[in-house]
Amino acid sequence: MEKLIRILTELHPDVDFATAQDLIDDGVLDSLDIVSLVSQIDSEFDVTIPAEEIVPENFNSAKALFDLITRLDEE
């Protein structure tokens, strides 16, 4: 989780990703951030996020994104 928070904080240093809950709905993360995140997660976690998983529910918080990474890694 720390690694993910670090990646997110690099994108938006002014956001507290440990507590933020509506990153997509509040417009904190846009499509450009998502493209960057997917690429970095692929490199750092060796997990490929497919297009069908790029939905607000999976990107609205650091926890939701971490759960997605864990699930995809397990499948």
Added chain:
Amino acid sequence: MQFTSYSFIAFLAILFAAYFLSPKRWQWVTLLVGSYVFYAFAGLDCLVFILFTTLSSYVISRLMESALKRENDYVAANRDAMSKEERKAYRARAKKKRFHILLWGLVLNFGILAVLKYTGFAVYNINSVVSLFGGKGFSIPSLLLPMGISFYTFQTMGYLIDVYRAKVTPERNIAKLALFVSFFPQLVQGPISRFGDLGAQLTAPHKFNGKTFTFGLQRILWGYFKKLVIADRVLTAMTTMLDDPAGYDGAYVLLLIIVYSIQIYADFTGGIDITIGIAEAMGIKLTENFDHPFSSKSTKEYWRRWHITMGSWFRDYIFMPISVTRPMMKLNKAMAGKFGRVAASKTVAYIASGVTWFVTGLWHGAAWNFIVWGMLNCLVIIVSEALEPAYKKFHDRFPKLTASAVYGKFMSVRTFLLMGVIRSLDCYGDVGLTFRLWGSMLTFKGFGAIVTGGIFDLGLTAADWLIVLCGIAVVYFVSRASARASVRERLYDRPIMSAALCGLMFIAIIMLGAYGFGYDASGFIYGDRF
């Protein structure tokens, strides 16, 4: 059968009665029959195409379902015997096989759309090249374009992709799938619904609910008000200016841009109000397609608020998949090493945006003006994105100014005009002509003529313009009020007031709606194009 015809009103009355009088478990069948009757009015030959889309999508979705079941069964049976890597590799191979099945569905259905909609455009371009070498070229075929084919094809292909992604369970009853493909209010101009949102609603029983039914009728009435009182009334001015674009250059171009923005807003949102209202009356909730688009402060925001279901379709099924393809991921990583992560991700996002906007333009029409329209939207978004750090510096330097209401209004007006200028490519049709006319705007030629009475020489009298202005004022105030809370909900507890307002609106439509010679109350801009 157009939404604005008396026959449609009669059809709607019969359908509502039949729907609520049908036994609950057969209501969806009534809706299916009604949808096909409505579609048959567009021409019996059109039915062949919608039936093909339904049948092919049914077969493809069931084949994908079987493949996924085999995949899951195999993994479940061999979970302990397989390592994580082996399981992932197996999943990847199985997904590829499912993708090949999906590809058949996409190629068949988009292929039909491409042939019917774009053959003429392709031949036209081939002829242009051939003529450069002195050739005669080919005759441009005139092919049937079934009503709503762009909308139902995109909606149904979205369903197939969702089945492939295992986001929805495929419909096992082909007649129920046929209803999702052909649900009649959406056929004219959308919205483009998702199966996960609409499929179950269409086939579920719906008990008559006085409140929902009334709300539905109110929304339909509101749609007719926008369409007939505003959109169709300004049509004459638009036609006059477009019949002689060279004669109406300079300031008239700016006038056309503003008038067309009003017309397309009233026409398209009015049509969608009618569509959503019809569904609502039967207890079916469709996805909203607009969210106060003209209050947007940036192009990006505008496209989140205008034609929402189309935008989300292109984002979910084109932009995102392109952005995360293997070649794009490789490009991202390769560039990140040399130029940094931000530059790499921006490059990938810009390439994906370019492709997405090219397709969006082509979807809007088989002509270069639509492709240029799409690419200009893309360019504006990319430039805005690139200038983001400069905007941020400006906002940090002048926090009070940029937080003020005046600055907010300025941003909204700027976005309205910018989108209006690009949108005028729709009207003029010819890219070169449009660019020349944009240039002529800078001369302000004709401004004096417009303000000294020229505006009344466009086929609309002072009374017509007054009606349009009053109509816009009503839409503006209702729109502002509804941004805070539902106007219909607030009026529901005041039945006399509610009935009086609806009565007034009905009288306004009857007395102030644009009918008769010189007016075309038949088609919708989006409905006619797709």
